[in-house]
Amino acid sequence: MPNYWLMKSEPTTYSIFDLEKAPQKTTCWEGVRNYQARNMLRDDIKKGDLVFFYHSNTKPIGIFGTAEVVRGGYPDHFQFDPQSKYHDPKAIQDNPRWYMVDIKHKKTFSQPITLEALKHIPGLENMKVIQKGQRLSVQPVTAKEWDIILKIA
DNA sequence: GCCAACGTTGGC
DNA sequence: GCCAACGTTGGC
Numbered sequence: 274m275p276n277y278w279l280m281k282s283e284p285t286t287y288s289i290f291d292l293e294k295a296p297q298k299t300t301c302w303e304g305v306r307n308y309q310a311r312n313m314l315r316d317d318i319k320k321g322d323l324v325f326f327y328h329s330n331t332k333p334i335g336i337f338g339t340a341e342v343v344r345g346g347y348p349d350h351f352q353f354d355p356q357s358k359y360h361d362p363k364a365i366q367d368n369p370r371w372y373m374v375d376i377k378h379k380k381t382f383s384q385p386i387t388l389e390a391l392k393h394i395p396g397l398e399n400m401k402v403i404q405k406g407q408r409l410s411v412q413p414v415t416a417k418e419w420d421i422i423l424k425i426a
Numbered sequence: 427g428c429c430a431a432c433g434t435t436g437g438c
Numbered sequence: 439g440c441c442a443a444c445g446t447t448g449g450c
Contacts, residue, residue, distance in 0.1 A: 309433090329447080329448060330447080334448085334449075405430085406430070406448095407431090408431070408432070408433085408447050408448070
């Protein structure tokens with residue numbers, strides 16, 4: 274059984290439409306610089322897991338589609354790249370601090386499921402993304418939540 | 427653009 | 439190891 278996740282992105286930085294157009298419809302999910310999210314990327318997110326692609330800081334906010342993890346956690350090489358905005362001068366080569374995964378586009382919903390809509394769907398009351406102050410850019414999603422949302426999409 | 431939430435840093 | 443200051447996220 275795959276596990277389910279939700280990943281946030283600001284569409285001005287990287288949108289689901291960018292992912293659709295990417296070579297092999299695949300991209301690496303770099304730049305996560307939060308330890309809780311890092312732990313999930315490094316330890317928990319495996320090849321074959323499924324992901325909701327969420328647009329934040331935009332209009333409308335919400336889940337725009339799905340993607341599949343095609344490569345599980347591996348070191349985010351941008352931490353070692355002084356040119357990158359994700360460079361981390363404290364990161365050590367043989368003990369990487371930050372991790373990323375590769376995801377491949379699966380589906381763009383015909384209509385995004387907005388944050389506002391998510392708040393009113395029965396069964397999603399405990400979903401992390403609708404909780405106030407929930408800032409993690411990578412979040413676990415339960416199988417039940419996944420099913421409810423896919424049925425509506 | 428504001429600001430609440432909350433993670434991180436660093437002085438002590 | 440506490441906690442104030444500071445920075446960032448992200449909804450509104």
